[in-house]
Amino acid sequence: MRILVCVKRVPITGGKIVLSDDARTIDTRFLGFTVSPHEECAVEEAVRLVEAHGGETVVLTLGPVEAEEQLRDAMAIGADRGVLLETDGADWDPQATARAIAERVAEQETFDLLLFGNEAADSGDYQVAVRVAHALDLPCVTGVKSLEILGGRIAVKREAAGGWEVFELPLPAVVAVREGINLPRFPSVPGRLRARKKPVETVPVKPEAGGQEMVLLRLPEGSGKQVEVLGHGPEAAPRVVEVLRSLGMVS
Amino acid sequence: MILTLVEHDRGRLNELSLEALTFGRRLGDRLGVPQHALLIGEQARSVADGLSAFGVAVAHLAVHDELWDYAPRAWARSVAELARVLEPSAALASASDRGAEVMAYAAALLDAPLAANCVEIVAAEPGDAWTVTRQRWGGSLLEQAKVSAPVKLLTVAPHALLPHGDGPSGTAELSTFMPTLSEQDLAVRITDRVEVGAGKVSLSEAKVVVGGGRGVGGAEGFGQLEELAGLLGGAVGCSRVVTSNGWRPHTDQIGQTGTRIAPDLYVACGISGATQHIVGCRAAKKILVINTDPEAPILSQADYAIIGDLRQVIPAISAEIRKASGA
Numbered sequence: 001m002r003i004l005v006c007v008k009r010v011p012i013t014g015g016k017i018v019l020s021d022d023a024r025t026i027d028t029r030f031l032g033f034t035v036s037p038h039e040e041c042a043v044e045e046a047v048r049l050v051e052a053h054g055g056e057t058v059v060l061t062l063g064p065v066e067a068e069e070q071l072r073d074a075m076a077i078g079a080d081r082g083v084l085l086e087t088d089g090a091d092w093d094p095q096a097t098a099r100a101i102a103e104r105v106a107e108q109e110t111f112d113l114l115l116f117g118n119e120a121a122d123s124g125d126y127q128v129a130v131r132v133a134h135a136l137d138l139p140c141v142t143g144v145k146s147l148e149i150l151g152g153r154i155a156v157k158r159e160a161a162g163g164w165e166v167f168e169l170p171l172p173a174v175v176a177v178r179e180g181i182n183l184p185r186f187p188s189v190p191g192r193l194r195a196r197k198k199p200v201e202t203v204p205v206k207p208e209a210g211g212q213e214m215v216l217l218r219l220p221e222g223s224g225k226q227v228e229v230l231g232h233g234p235e236a237a238p239r240v241v242e243v244l245r246s247l248g249m250v251s
Numbered sequence: 252m253i254l255t256l257v258e259h260d261r262g263r264l265n266e267l268s269l270e271a272l273t274f275g276r277r278l279g280d281r282l283g284v285p286q287h288a289l290l291i292g293e294q295a296r297s298v299a300d301g302l303s304a305f306g307v308a309v310a311h312l313a314v315h316d317e318l319w320d321y322a323p324r325a326w327a328r329s330v331a332e333l334a335r336v337l338e339p340s341a342a343l344a345s346a347s348d349r350g351a352e353v354m355a356y357a358a359a360l361l362d363a364p365l366a367a368n369c370v371e372i373v374a375a376e377p378g379d380a381w382t383v384t385r386q387r388w389g390g391s392l393l394e395q396a397k398v399s400a401p402v403k404l405l406t407v408a409p410h411a412l413l414p415h416g417d418g419p420s421g422t423a424e425l426s427t428f429m430p431t432l433s434e435q436d437l438a439v440r441i442t443d444r445v446e447v448g449a450g451k452v453s454l455s456e457a458k459v460v461v462g463g464g465r466g467v468g469g470a471e472g473f474g475q476l477e478e479l480a481g482l483l484g485g486a487v488g489c490s491r492v493v494t495s496n497g498w499r500p501h502t503d504q505i506g507q508t509g510t511r512i513a514p515d516l517y518v519a520c521g522i523s524g525a526t527q528h529i530v531g532c533r534a535a536k537k538i539l540v541i542n543t544d545p546e547a548p549i550l551s552q553a554d555y556a557i558i559g560d561l562r563q564v565i566p567a568i569s570a571e572i573r574k575a576s577g578a
Contacts, residue, residue: 015526015548017392026392037491037508095364121507123394124387126346126367126406127355134359139439141323142352145501157445158348159502161260161453165321166443179508180494180501211364215382215395223533223552227540233559234567240539241571243555247516247537249459249483250575 001055001149003046004111006101006129007035007074009067010122023216025091026122035070037179038117044184045147045177046115047078053149056080058109062097064089068200075195076187082200093210094123098131100205105136113154116176118143133174141167142176253279253286254337256330256344256353257302257310261320262294267345269305269414274407275343276306276418278372282340287311288423289333291326292318299425304416307423313430321349322440327356329430334361334402340375346406354406363400368408375403386411389507389530410513410534452486454503459485460514462505462532463493466521466542466561470498475565476520482572488512490528506531520561524549541565 011031018027046057059074061067062085071082085100092100105111114136116129126142133140146157146164152171157164158178187195230239244250255275258265272288279286285308290298292313299310313329330353334342342357344350346368358365368386373395375381380399386408387394398405454460461480463473473487480487488505489498505512506528517535522528524547532538533552540553541561550556557564 013388013391013526017388017526093364095358098359122387124368124389125365126351127358127365130352130355131359134356137435139435141439142355143348155442160348160444161456163447164445165441166445167439168442169439180504183495183497211399212366213397213399215397217387218393218395220390220393225538225552225554227550227553227556229545229556229558231557233557234563236557236559236564237567237571240555240557240568241575243539244483244516244572245575249516250572 001049001053001112002110003049003055003057003113003115004105004109005039005042005046005057005059005074005079005115007039007043007059007061007070007117008120008122009033009061009063009070010036010120017219019217019219023218024214025217033066033069035073036117036119036121038119038177040184041179041181042115042117042177043074043077043079044182046113048182049113049149051078055112058083058111060085060101060104062092062100062205063087065202071200072195073187075198076191077185078191081198084200084202085205086202087205087207090207091214092207093212094125094127095131095210095212096208098128098135099208101128102132102135104203105132110172112171114138114172114174116174118176118178129174129176136174138172138174139169140174140176141169144175144177145180147175147177147181252284252337252339253282254334254339254342255286255288256342256350257288257290257295257298258345258347258349259290259295259298262297264298265345265347265349266414267347267350267409269416270409270412271343271345271350271407272302272305272307273412273415278341278375279306282375284340285309287337287339289313289330291329294319296425300422301416303421303423304418306418310423310425312425312427314427315429315432317432317437320441322437323349323352324356324439325430325432325436326353327360328432328436330354330357331360332430333428339402341403341405343405343407346408350406354404358404361402361404363402363404364398365404365406366396366398367406369405370408370411388526391526391530409511452484454486454488454505454510454512457486457512458515459483459518460488460505460512460516460535461485461518461520462488462490462522463520464490464522464528465492467493467498472562473499475562475569479518479565479569482569483516485514490522491525519549519553520565522549523547524552
């Protein structure tokens with residue numbers, strides 16, 4: 001199987017996000033970078049499928065030159081090579097991002113399966129996978145937490161109220177996965193060393209205007225809540241039950 | 252006009268759609284235009300009853316022999332086709348799993364932008380560009396974005412507003428249409444369902460959720476949480492650390508990459524409160540924290556707290572509830 005996995009470089013924001021002075025970006029001067037947990041799982045899923053069925057995993061990102069780090073991270077757990085659609089670091093809207101990815105795939109490569117994270121950790125647009133699928137005329141399911149190969153088809157499952165929904169689709173297909181589809185492995189030291197030698201192809205891409213443009217960012221207001229400490233240790237239990245009673249949860 | 256997708260599963264309304272309808276009604280009132288609803292499939296006919304309370308003037312019902320169950324692209328085709336005919340100012344849906352998926356397809360079909368997880372419309376002048384506020388990072392950051400398109404496609408962030416249906420009771424005018432569906436539109440559809448945990452309270456719908464984090468210490472520690480949840484008729488959830496350690500299945504995870512919960516009460520036990528977790532639980536009406544650390548970030552989100560070891564505190568609360576209910 002030939003599998004493409006798309007990832008996005010995002011800062012590790014930790015507990016508190018700090019904005020730049022112009023409120024158009026996150027201040028990343030003191031931050032490390034990663035990809036979303038959904039995308040880590042997408043890479044792991046691709047690597048497992050290739051381990052089981054043979055083939056190749058290609059990891060692709062659209063981002064600044066520094067995003068090569070995220071391609072190397074994916075190659076450290078088993079992706080075979082990387083493609084960097086290199087931007088000048090500006091924010092691309094999901095329409096333009098999907099167009100660039102679809103163009104690259106249509107021109108250069110054929111894949112049996114294209115995997116995405118369900119949404120990027122930062123922008124959370126929930127649409128790049130679907131747009132790529134539409135541009136390439138491929139079937140697509142999002143929110144997937146289980147994937148099984150059935151010959152030339154796949155069965156995927158996603159969580160729904162009270163259980164799972166099952167979809168079957170022909171390959172080639174696009175699937176947006178969620179964290180929980182697997183438990184990603186940690187990169188080994190030999191894996192990291194091998195990743196350094198794997199090929200990365202860099203393709204400069206020019207920004208194209210999409211229909212959605214970020215104007216500025218702001219932090220949401222705090223919860224405004226003032227916590228009431230009901231007590232310390234097990235002795236606080238009667239107070240808790242009083243509160244539960246006032247909420248109508250205990251008779 | 253505002254066109255709002257009302258989501259259902261085999262005729263059962265998704266409550267998140269009521270939030271989208273509330274959002275759509277307020278937007279329509281502001282612009283002085285009516286709200287229309289879109290329901291997909293014959294099974295949705297009964298869902299149309301009661302929509303007028305949410306300010307729906309006309310409910311459009313897409314009927315087609317092949318629309319007997321959820322098929323994302325066929326649903327999107329119905330949205331796109333109706334949007335082309337009606338030319339609404341905006342077409343919106345809740346950013347639920349299906350809402351997000353259908354609107355993404357609709358945006359692709361219409362080759363239009365889609366502003367996901369909106370919480371407010373800042374400026375909606377007649378014309379091609381609107382300014383919206385939307386969630387990034389699961390809601391821990393807000394973005395003002397300009398959306399330029401003849402029909403603005405939006406999804407509404409779940410739990411960002413309370414559904415409010417105080418309009419006239421009665422029935423919205425029902426108008427049926429048959430979308431033109433290609434084979435490809437129907438290529439992806441639900442082929443099977445697996446029901447699990449029959450009779451169990453699901454995390455996203457539970458009125459009470461008891462969540463455990465690193466402080467629970469291991470898989471076996473969740474027994475105490477199960478007991479407390481059982482006494483309160485609730486469900487058990489957990490933080491990301493817990494699923495990464497394999498103590499609980501990922502279906503139990505509350506957070507940005509897990510389930511977003513909105514119970515009346517969330518009891519957070521041994522959870523420090525990483526942003527990833529907070530965005531998944533802050534829609535809870537009340538939050539009760541049990542933690543040894545009085546400085547834990549989760550306390551800034553909490554209504555009540557008990558400072559102490561959950562292994563002593565939870566059994567004491569369970570015992571006290573039993574005593575109170577005479578069990």
